[in-house]
Amino acid sequence: MRVLYIHSREFLYKPREKVKIDIAEEAEPTEKIFHNTLVTFITVEQGDFNRRDEILGAFINDIMDIMQKVKAESVVIYPYAHLSNKLEKPNNAIRLLRMIHRKLEQKGVNSHRAPFGWYKEFKIHCLGHPLAELSRTF
Amino acid sequence: MRVLYIHSREFLYKPREKVKIDIAEEAEPTEKIFHNTLVTFITVEQGDFNRRDEILGAFINDIMDIMQKVKAESVVIYPYAHLSNKLEKPNNAIRLLRMIHRKLEQKGVNSHRAPFGWYKEFKIHCLGHPLAELSRTF
Numbered sequence: 001m002r003v004l005y006i007h008s009r010e011f012l013y014k015p016r017e018k019v020k021i022d023i024a025e026e027a028e029p030t031e032k033i034f035h036n037t038l039v040t041f042i043t044v045e046q047g048d049f050n051r052r053d054e055i056l057g058a059f060i061n062d063i064m065d066i067m068q069k070v071k072a073e074s075v076v077i078y079p080y081a082h083l084s085n086k087l088e089k090p091n092n093a094i095r096l097l098r099m100i101h102r103k104l105e106q107k108g109v110n111s112h113r114a115p116f117g118w119y120k121e122f123k124i125h126c127l128g129h130p131l132a133e134l135s136r137t138f
Numbered sequence: 139m140r141v142l143y144i145h146s147r148e149f150l151y152k153p154r155e156k157v158k159i160d161i162a163e164e165a166e167p168t169e170k171i172f173h174n175t176l177v178t179f180i181t182v183e184q185g186d187f188n189r190r191d192e193i194l195g196a197f198i199n200d201i202m203d204i205m206q207k208v209k210a211e212s213v214v215i216y217p218y219a220h221l222s223n224k225l226e227k228p229n230n231a232i233r234l235l236r237m238i239h240r241k242l243e244q245k246g247v248n249s250h251r252a253p254f255g256w257y258k259e260f261k262i263h264c265l266g267h268p269l270a271e272l273s274r275t276f
Contacts, residue, residue, distance in 0.1 A: 004220050014266070016266040016267065017266075017267070017268065019268075081273075082142050082271060082272075082273035083221065083273075085275060119266050119267065119268050119270070119271075120264075120266050121263075121264060121265060121266030121270075122263075122264050122266065123261070123262070123263045123264075124261070124262055125259075125260075125261045126258075126259060126260050126261075127259060128152070128154040128155075128257050128258050128259025128260065129154065129155070129257065130155065130157075130257055132257070132259075133220060133257075134220075135219075135220035135221075137223060
């Protein structure tokens with residue numbers, strides 16, 4: 001799993017059009033907006049679902065650590081197909097993204113999961129401090 | 139070389155702080171802004187400089203093709219260390235990024251190269267149409 005974290009002053013997105021795959025989730029074409037948020041652009045890679053427990057544990061620990069360091073108030077889980085060439089099957093990717101969301105909620109983190117399988121318009125304002133952009137491979 | 143293209147309604151950046159490497163380019167901490175632009179986030183990977191002719195040819199062709207399809211008015215070359223774990227030596231990466239810039243200018247493309255080796259604040263507004271976000275490996 002590849003992750004790009006961006007600590008953002010503001011993040012806004014709006015689903016525009018379904019990608020031509022049957023697996024696109026249902027979503028309202030409404031704008032969602034977040035302030036002082038940690039946006040996590042996530043590419044679930046081939047084989048990640050089989051390693052889900054290991055990945056989930058490491059990722060959640062990492063998010064909690066970064067949240068504390070940068071003082072972000074929420075997390076946005078944003079599916080992103082562009083960080084790797086080896087994508088997991090869509091249904092397994094969605095299952096893993098849902099598990100991440102559920103785990104964050106259990107930890108009391110204010111979190112939101114953007115829909116999978118959509119072309120989305122977005123605006124992001126990256127803060128640009130030394131921890132504002134980080135990348136990881138899990 | 140890994141590239142993430144984002145066709146943007148607006149893109150703005152401002153150098154904030156030098157990353158602790160000797161190779162950071164000189165840059166003014168002033169805001170630069172672009173409209174209807176194709177932002178190319180670029181990670182130059184180990185070994186890319188040795189393959190520079192091949193990479194340059196393929197990348198410039200690809201940019202020209204996308205520019206025409208999305209009707210962007212300019213290109214921003216934005217060094218980005220987060221698309222790969224295997225980074226080229228900084229001086230070689232800068233040389234390749236400069237070659238890309240020079241080649242685009244020769245082709246008559248309105249292009250700008252953001253400085254290497256800085257933490258930068260940025261705002262991007264991704265248009266969200268089907269060709270607004272594309273990724274490539276060269």
